[in-house]
Amino acid sequence: MSDLVRMQGIDKRFPGVHALRAVDFDLRAGEVHALMGENGAGKSTLMKCLSGVYQPDGGRILIDGAAVALPNPRAAQDLGIGIIHQELALMRDLNVAQNIWIGREPRLSLGRIDEARLNADAAAIFRGMNVAMDPRAPVAALTIARQQMVEIAKALSFRSRVLIMDEPTAALNDSEIAELFTIIRRLRAEGVGIIYISHKMDEIRRIADRVTVMRDGATVGTVQAAETPIAQIIAMMVGRELVDEPVAIPDLSAAECALELRGITRGREVRDVSFSLKRGEILGFAGLMGAGRTELARAIFGAEPPESGEIIVHGRPVTIRSPADAVRAGIGYLSEDRKHYGLALGMDVRANIALASLARYTDRLGRIDEQELAAVSNRYIDMLSIRTPHDRQEVRLLSGGNQQKVVIAKWLLRDCDILIFDEPTRGIDVGAKAEIHRLLADLAGQGKAIIVISSELPELLRLSHRIAVMCEGRLTGILPGGASQERIMALATRREGMAAE
Amino acid sequence: MTGTQATIPAQQRRSGAARQMLLAFASLIALVIGFSLASPNFFQVSNIMAILQATSVNGVLAVGVTLIIITGGIDLSIGTLMTFCAVMTGVVLTWAGMPLILGVLTAIGTGAACGLVSGMFVARMKIPPFIATLGMMLMLKGLSLIVTGTKPIYFNDTPGFTQIAQGSVVGALIPGLPLPNGVLILFLVAAVTAWILGRTVLGRYTFALGSNEEAVRLSGVNTDAWKMAIYALAGGIVGIGGLLISSRLNSAQPALGLGYELEAIAAVVIGGTSLAGGRGTILGTLIGALIMSVLTNGLRVLSVAPEWQTVVTGAIIIVAVYADQLRRRKASQG
Amino acid sequence: MFTRRNLLGAVAALSLAGMATSASAQDAMYIPLISKGFQHQFWQAVKAGADKAGEELGVNVSFEGPDNETQVDKQLDMLAAALANKPAAIGFAALDSQAAIPQLRQAQEAGIPVIAFDSGVDSDIPVALAATDNIAAAAMAADKLAELIGGAGKVAVVAHDQTSRTGVDRRDGFVNRMKEAHPDVEIVAIEYGGGDHLKSTEITKALLTANPDLKGIFGTNEGSAIGVVNGVTEAGASDVVIVGYDSGKAQTDAIRDGRMAGAITQNPVGIGYETVKAAVAAARGEQVQASIDTGFYWYDKSNIDAPEIAAVLYD
Incomplete structure (x- = not known):
């Protein structure tokens, strides 16, 4: 097999960061080449160089053996390099077909757009993908998983010979992932070279032919996916061996009940949910996408307050109409979308940690006691091992795992003893994941009551003392920790009768 | 059940947008009926024509700035640009004595050129639209005063110039309906712009830029060039506004123009276009502009004190945007 | 839900409309005055005069003007709305001497007599003009300023407007008189501040920086004069000797404490009063004098409290 893409000695610097150090990478036609590494290892930067978004400062890129220049995304597209970005790059106010063909609209005279052809072509791509999708549906109305399908369709529409997928399954459920893999395998058979970035080890084993691991902006090595043990790949990524321990379920029979829900209901998304949570307990929430887990969390937190039902905190009923009420009751919520809801990205670590507790560090004139804050934030940086050069570093410059830790620090400082984690490790690399897991266990050990929502069953199984399962807004059951995946899936798909429509 | 889930919100969204349009239109009708009941002098052909005439300039400016607002930008220079276009028309027609058609082309050309400059500030030089067009606003105001020597230029030597806004082609065909040409031009401009937005590549990129500019850029579209084109188109439309106001006043008034941008932006906002970009309609803007002039005219016909007219107009803007917020909150929950 | 909200809005608008109509019951003769503004004290004094005449003559008077004196088209819209109400006669102070002619023609066709006030229009449609002779008044300001600076030296003009009749007349009346009667006085600059206090203030400071030996400044209306004082x-x-125009609290205070040497006052109350009086007469088909000189006075510290002056000053 010949080299479709060869990147040689790619170097890229940003102000203050040497992002890529003489990276070599190659892709053959008709293979799936996984690119792995912790966040910040340089995978995305490397791919942005290949797709014309960034210009490398050194090295060269060869396509079919010929050196090429990729001054802009268009040039890369013209060479048949398509990319599906990790942060979905869609225009929410446009519809599906309009998104796919943006920049390449079939035109009639006078600059008019041939909408009929636009829609027909888009429909054809979805037919080829075996996905049911209305090309006229506005993207903003689609779930993240469906939006991902649009991204893939868009990349396919370029008739790409090289397809870069940056964490394409982050928001997909199992059947959707299976669908995606079918598509990937078909493309591979047609001779397309696919660069596949993911943190999910099981996926790599299922789909990848070769694996290249990057660390700190350099290539660590390239191995055959089928022959290399996962532990070795992880070791390459983090530079050390990780141990995966099964969950130890503590005896909580004497523990005080921290949070109790009775008949919480909100619209169709959350229906008559009741459960209780003890101090020191980690309660996992499993379910398919759209089961209402996030909605339940947001209802508890008052972001979209419940329409009916009772919330009891430490034995006292509380009224939660807004997040401020929830915080006052000691409930903290770590959103699945950190960048939108959890962090002020442009502000520094110290300001973010203090964001919810500013009143405590403010004198009567409204002046902020920065010295005290510095001490406090440095304490949390040490305690949670947040990797940041100093507490004045802007949060957007931290890796995903460290951003997550900043959010945790924020709620700990606010004295929240009931913490709701919604997808705490989404977009976080393996090494940092294990660290977050350990952190959650430690927090529980200190007597915090913790709810974890995760779409990754292995993660829930590793963490949870009990596992609550939701389906279509209802709580279909609570299983003991370590329950089998089969039992969880059975509850997650237990629908309420068949007469839904 | 799962299969239809994705399409249900889509339909809700569409009907939501249609409902918003209906809502604005219903408010307009309610205002007209209210004023008609309150004063017998309101619903008269001559007064309705006066209202439409009063809408023509603000309406055209609002249509122009709608484009910019949909891209997620803002244009504060449209008021003084309108004046500058009028002044340049005066220079060509009155001072140079050129034929009328050249004056018309000058107005549109000047607008488009200035729009292109604004677009360049925004797209190429990455100056935030608010600042770039604030700068343009002041530069153009100054230039208008410099060119004219601060005196108005009258169009007495160009017969037919006043007909652009004041004459009535419709009235000549249908004697009972003396619809001023200015209004006809407003409707034409609105129709063509709506067509561009809905049917052409330029329109598509207008929405796309306001929706997610980075995504458009990553799709290989030359976003800078298209953005400049959109600003230029908006400028050209403002040039037509300049023609209308100077034809109406039979003069280019160099000191005029400041404050007109805010009225136009208010009309756009009342019409349901989001200042966040990505969403908006020309029909909505047209209705917004009509609501504003029906309101001012109606309150005047009722002899409400001018101080109170200002208060009511401000309140209407708040109410309109709040209604839109409510609708959107409802839609996002549904 | 939304329809209900919408109805509420409509009801609010209607009730507002209802209030307004009951206030202006249409049995008496209705005379709208479209002025150049309504926020300045001068226009409020004109309005007071108009209201006084309205009360005496038993007619309904309304008074309206645009936010600032550049908004020519806004004034036309006001004129159109006033015409829609089928007034008996109309009073009009034109911002631009030509732009309103189509509307005025419309009034003429409808048989509605037009009385111009404050400044005229380039048309024979208005049956009368009730105004100050601004040229003569500004000439008097020139004489006084020349006298106060000893007949020689540099002076400047801060005018309010370069397009309206009053702005042009006051500027030209002052400049021409200075050239003719006081050859040793040099006018070094004529600047325009739009009648805006702040702008006129900045202009004045710039003038003083450019001409440190400036002896006197003439501010051509209330806003300009106050700006000059500031x-x-x-x-x-x-x-620096300051001569102003019109009155208003700030200006009369400046004259009382000596910051301003004196000012020309028109008779704004008289302008409003005479306009309504002429309008009523014209509406009744009576003969109206074509040019109504409403008069002007020079006032300074010495005569500011004299009854004939105090009567035409406004706060």
């Missing part, structure tokens, strides 16, 4: 005070040039 500018001179801020620049600390207390020896």
